[in-house]
Amino acid sequence: MKKTAINLTVNGRSRDAVVPPRMLLSDLIRHELALPGTHVGCEHGVCGACNVLVDGKAVRSCLMFAVQADGCEITTVEGFSAGGLDLVQTAFWEEHGLQCGFCTPGMLASAHELLAENPDPTDDEIREAIAGNLCRCTGYEYIIAAIRSAARKMRDAETAAKRQPA
Amino acid sequence: MKPAAFDYERPNDLAAALELLSCEEDTRILAGGQSLVPMMNARLARPKRLVDINRLPDLDYIRDEGTHVAIGALARHRDVKSSRLVRDHLPVIPAAYEWVAHAAVRNRGTLCGNLCHADPASEMPALMLLLGAEMVLTQASGTRIVAASDFFLGLYETAAGPGEMLTEVRIPKPARDTGWGFEEVGMRKADFAWATCAATMRLDGGRIAAPAAAVAGVGDRATRLAELEAAIEGQAPSDSLFADVAREVAVSLDPPSSVGVDAQYRRDLVGTLLPRALAAAARRAEEAKQ
Ligand SMILES: Cc1cc2nc3c(=O)[nH]c(=O)nc-3n(C[C@H](O)[C@H](O)[C@H](O)COP(=O)(O)OP(=O)(O)OC[C@H]3O[C@@H](n4cnc5c(N)ncnc54)[C@H](O)[C@@H]3O)c2cc1C
Ligand code: FES
Ligand code: FES
Numbered sequence A: 001m002k003k004t005a006i007n008l009t010v011n012g013r014s015r016d017a018v019v020p021p022r023m024l025l026s027d028l029i030r031h032e033l034a035l036p037g038t039h040v041g042c043e044h045g046v047c048g049a050c051n052v053l054v055d056g057k058a059v060r061s062c063l064m065f066a067v068q069a070d071g072c073e074i075t076t077v078e079g080f081s082a083g084g085l086d087l088v089q090t091a092f093w094e095e096h097g098l099q100c101g102f103c104t105p106g107m108l109a110s111a112h113e114l115l116a117e118n119p120d121p122t123d124d125e126i127r128e129a130i131a132g133n134l135c136r137c138t139g140y141e142y143i144i145a146a147i148r149s150a151a152r153k154m155r156d157a158e159t160a161a162k163r164q165p166a
Numbered sequence B: 001m002k003p004a005a006f007d008y009e010r011p012n013d014l015a016a017a018l019e020l021l022s023c024e025e026d027t028r029i030l031a032g033g034q035s036l037v038p039m040m041n042a043r044l045a046r047p048k049r050l051v052d053i054n055r056l057p058d059l060d061y062i063r064d065e066g067t068h069v070a071i072g073a074l075a076r077h078r079d080v081k082s083s084r085l086v087r088d089h090l091p092v093i094p095a096a097y098e099w100v101a102h103a104a105v106r107n108r109g110t111l112c113g114n115l116c117h118a119d120p121a122s123e124m125p126a127l128m129l130l131l132g133a134e135m136v137l138t139q140a141s142g143t144r145i146v147a148a149s150d151f152f153l154g155l156y157e158t159a160a161g162p163g164e165m166l167t168e169v170r171i172p173k174p175a176r177d178t179g180w181g182f183e184e185v186g187m188r189k190a191d192f193a194w195a196t197c198a199a200t201m202r203l204d205g206g207r208i209a210a211p212a213a214a215v216a217g218v219g220d221r222a223t224r225l226a227e228l229e230a231a232i233e234g235q236a237p238s239d240s241l242f243a244d245v246a247r248e249v250a251v252s253l254d255p256p257s258s259v260g261v262d263a264q265y266r267r268d269l270v271g272t273l274l275p276r277a278l279a280a281a282a283r284r285a286e287e288a289k290q
Helices: A025-032 A087-094 A104-117 A123-129 A141-163 B014-021 B036-041 B077-082 B084-089 B092-097 B111-117 B123-131 B226-232 B239-252 B263-289
Strands: A004-010 A013-019 A051-054 A057-060 A073-075 B007-009 B027-030 B049-052 B062-064 B068-072 B134-139 B142-147 B152-154 B165-172 B179-186 B193-204 B207-216
Touching: A013 A025, A025 A051, A051 A104, A057 A104, A087 A104, A087 A141, A104 A123, A104 A141, A123 A141, B014 B027, B014 B049, B014 B134, B014 B165, B027 B036, B062 B084, B068 B084, B068 B111, B077 B092, B077 B111, B084 B092, B092 B123, B092 B179, B092 B193, B111 B123, B111 B165, B123 B165, B123 B193, B123 B207, B179 B263, B193 B263, B207 B226, B207 B263, B226 B239, B239 B263
Parallel strands: A004 A073, B007 B049, B027 B049
Antiparallel strands: A004 A013, A051 A057, A051 A073, B062 B068, B068 B165, B134 B142, B134 B165, B179 B193, B193 B207
16 A cells, blocks of 8 residues: 655644555544644544644544645644634633533634634524534533633624724 | 555546546545545445545536536535525525534535435435436446436445446426425434435415425435325325325335334334425425415
8 A cells, every 4th residue: 555745734834744545634643743632532423523624624534534635734723722722722711611621622623613704603503513523521501602702702802903903 | 443455546637537447446436535434444344445536626516507506526515505506596405404414524525425325314315316316427438317216226325336426416406486395303413314304396376286205214215205296296285185195105114223213203203294394395385476
């Protein structure tokens, strides 16, 4: 099984790897690129713990082969917190949106995709956006509150930025 | 769980892809990977070679072809679900898409891959039957067109041969005054359906015209309900008519039993959901007249 050289951008950094076709993107991220923040729960697409952003869209990294990510731009949980906790992570912290934290990286990817497309989501839209992410700890309500709060923080930051031109 | 080893090809044009598919070995198309990769991870599928069609952007389209909407092999669920063109002419499709998988799965999964996977509890095969779609099957030696009614052959089984690619689905645009209904019950929205019922019809002088109905999740494949359609054509729509014909469909079915969801429950679901779908279709057909 021929190995393939790939190049991708992960959290803003160009990375090279040589991968066999069967290597999952989740395994590339965790084992080869040493970014263990992306979690792996089921490896059949059900739990959402492995969600990462691929070219801005939330994707199951356990259902993509690493070789398919050649040329793509990937953001993992480590990328969200490159400059300390970002607004969404801060909201999860403040609203108790996590307990064990296993589901959190995937939840954050789903939340980021939602908030990029819809800065003021309804609770139903938030529920729909995280419907593919299983959490065994929080009962979800705190996560929904966290995403609601993150949306507000992001809108406030946007308004503040508009008021003070750089 | 990790997939068994395989060879990987990523052609840059359709001709090259078809050439690779025409080879003898056990070769499969990799589209969105949202059904194939879970099966490979569980080693329920061990193809020798995958032909990845994700770098064939020419197949990524949703086009207005006048009489029909044409959807290419690489059109993702996400794009079909949110397409204005589809919403305007085929509103039952986005309604049904609310029940298909999750956002992250819809971001990669394709409509054509979904149809080729032919899961008996999958929504879109039932809709393709309902809407009278045509499947464009292409192989290195040429193209043939297969009606949806001849495409779904059984459990995970379709008319697409080993060297063939479903390159396009053509969905006829129904008459503007067509009403539709879609009903489903499952454990959760994105889980596979225990029963799915869909219907379309027009009203002509208060009588049902051109009715269509289909079910999924209650047999080895999605099914169009020709006898029901014949029984309601030309009748005035009413709850009792819809309940009567749905009861006959329900008793004729031989649905699968799974833990907690036995065959009789699925029949009961059809008895309840089918009249709702038919009534919704009649109501929307009525509204379309106004
Ligand atoms: C958590 C989860 C929930 C889901 N829920 C639902 C649901 O509620 N309803 C539902 O319908 N589906 C559901 N799915 C499945 C999803 O819709 C898949 O996207 C779809 O079934 C397969 O499309 P794909 O593009 O991912 O195909 P792939 O997985 O790439 O391929 C599927 C099969 O079709 C073949 N194939 C693919 N494209 C072509 C083509 N153009 N021509 C010929 N053969 C082809 C492949 O070789 C393979 O055998 C779910 C999946 C997951 C992981
Ligand atoms: S590990 Fe990918 S969805 Fe569960
Ligand atoms: S916080 Fe533990 S699984 Fe969600």
